[in-house]
Amino acid sequence: MSRGRRVVTVVLVAAVAVAGYLAGLVPGDSARAAVDHCHVTYDRQERQHSRCVGHWTRLGHVASGPVHGVRVSPRWQARTLDPDANFEWEVDVPTAARHPVVVAVPGRAYVVPTVVRVLLTVLVLVALAGLGGTLVRRRRPGSRAERPATG
Structure with missing residues (x-):
């Protein structure tokens, strides 16, 4: 395999690994x-x-902290009539909004919009297809790797 193809293969494998980590595809992750x-x-x-505050799992360890990007609706029911000392009202989080898809690090999580999730899925599929194509070309009979060296 040429050096250029090795670099492309390494980059594709790294891209798939990072995308899988961010998407929560690592065992023990969410x-x-x-x-x-x-x-x-x-x-x-x-x-x-x-x-908003919540918790999530990263590589088997539970982390908690702020969850940024939760779309709070004005229709969510307030728990009290009067605000707290910070002039905030705590609201009931509906079941549909309780478990958003996030990209998380140990101290905070960011809700991933649907468009980004679709693009991430497409990028992972393209990277896997490219990696598969590279491996198939490498193992194909008659490729450079199987030709005897002339000397």
Whole structure:
């Protein structure tokens, strides 16, 4: 195998490994976070801001912290009528929003939009197809690897 093909193969394998890690495909890993609770507040223009906290698993270790990007709906039921000391209302997280797909590191998690999940899936499939094609070309009879050296 030429040096250029080896580099391409290594890059493809690394890309698949990183994408698999980020997608939670490693054993003992999870691509979903459990949202434990969310708080909402409103700014002076009455725009809603949210802060959610949850937990997830990375390589078999449970981590917890902020979960960024949870789309909190104004229809989510507040648990109290009055805000807490930080002028935030805790809201009930519906079952449908309790386990979003995330990219997580030990201290925080980021919700992955559907478009990014689809693109990541396509990239993984393309990388696997390229890796498979490289391996098939390498093992094909009559390839350079099987030709005897002339001397």
